Amino acid sequence: MIKPEVFLEFLEGRRSIRSYQDKSLSEKEIEMILEAGRLTPSASNRQPWEFIVIKNKEILLKLTKCLHYGKFMKEAPVAIGIVAKIKTSPKWYLIDTSLVSMNMMLMAWSLGIGTCWIGAMNREKAKEIIGLGDNDYLLTVLPFGYIKGDIPEPTARKSLEKIVKYIE
Amino acid sequence: MIKPEVFLEFLEGRRSIRSYQDKSLSEKEIEMILEAGRLTPSASNRQPWEFIVIKNKEILLKLTKCLHYGKFMKEAPVAIGIVAKIKTSPKWYLIDTSLVSMNMMLMAWSLGIGTCWIGAMNREKAKEIIGLGDNDYLLTVLPFGYIKGDIPEPTARKSLEKIVKYIE
Numbered sequence: 001m002i003k004p005e006v007f008l009e010f011l012e013g014r015r016s017i018r019s020y021q022d023k024s025l026s027e028k029e030i031e032m033i034l035e036a037g038r039l040t041p042s043a044s045n046r047q048p049w050e051f052i053v054i055k056n057k058e059i060l061l062k063l064t065k066c067l068h069y070g071k072f073m074k075e076a077p078v079a080i081g082i083v084a085k086i087k088t089s090p091k092w093y094l095i096d097t098s099l100v101s102m103n104m105m106l107m108a109w110s111l112g113i114g115t116c117w118i119g120a121m122n123r124e125k126a127k128e129i130i131g132l133g134d135n136d137y138l139l140t141v142l143p144f145g146y147i148k149g150d151i152p153e154p155t156a157r158k159s160l161e162k163i164v165k166y167i168e
Numbered sequence: 169m170i171k172p173e174v175f176l177e178f179l180e181g182r183r184s185i186r187s188y189q190d191k192s193l194s195e196k197e198i199e200m201i202l203e204a205g206r207l208t209p210s211a212s213n214r215q216p217w218e219f220i221v222i223k224n225k226e227i228l229l230k231l232t233k234c235l236h237y238g239k240f241m242k243e244a245p246v247a248i249g250i251v252a253k254i255k256t257s258p259k260w261y262l263i264d265t266s267l268v269s270m271n272m273m274l275m276a277w278s279l280g281i282g283t284c285w286i287g288a289m290n291r292e293k294a295k296e297i298i299g300l301g302d303n304d305y306l307l308t309v310l311p312f313g314y315i316k317g318d319i320p321e322p323t324a325r326k327s328l329e330k331i332v333k334y335i336e
Contacts, residue, residue, distance in 0.1 A: 007278040011207045039179045054335045098266035110175040158273045167222045
């Protein structure tokens, strides 16, 4: 088990990382990130997902060109595309795969590996590049790499007072 | 920091819990769950969310009646509604708040507190009960409580071989 104080500190320390060292991840590290995704809960346990591990530099560069704000992805030694299988869970595919992405990001952080959620992209083009079909929704492509440079300062957060209401 | 092996074991051990003890959560515990949500990353750091902490038994019972499969919620000493603010992040509100729900569920697990993602409900009615407006999407209501009875067996998961593809 993990002590709650330790887990909260872990969440507080996590950052989105947009600069990566030119150093490969081990097979073991990639597998642990995939496992974190696989173990995610899903509606009626349908697991409406597929993970595409992209190490090919040429494909990674092509994909990067589809992104609106993720030009840093081309630096990453590996990226994982999280694909939602629409027909497997028509109502919940988006939520279930979002949960997957959170678990993968946290797993990476515990490995000392940085990532950043990338959403804005030319999805149709990106899907074509990695060979996805009509039943596939490409939720995100998460780049993974060892952190280059300093860990960024925390971003500003709304206070609990501002975002919490009580019905007591 | 958390060792990656420890974190993976933590994810492996997590279960959805549908039976709760009749015992309140402390303010500190509830705050830690809220904090885990607050610290979640979001698109452009917009934090398009609001958390409704529901302890009122009458409201909780009314809400439970809106659920299709979550009748166990009425047993919980507290539930947290995760509300997405649609206009704050029209494209990403669903994903960002889904990430919040994962972090809250994990935080609860580290506290020894059980929860279960609840999605299928009469949303309009539920929104009315907790006083939400047009700009609010009620993603989920997560019941939280100390685990009653045995921890459930793991649910079956697809193997990595089945859900992973490589582009090398």
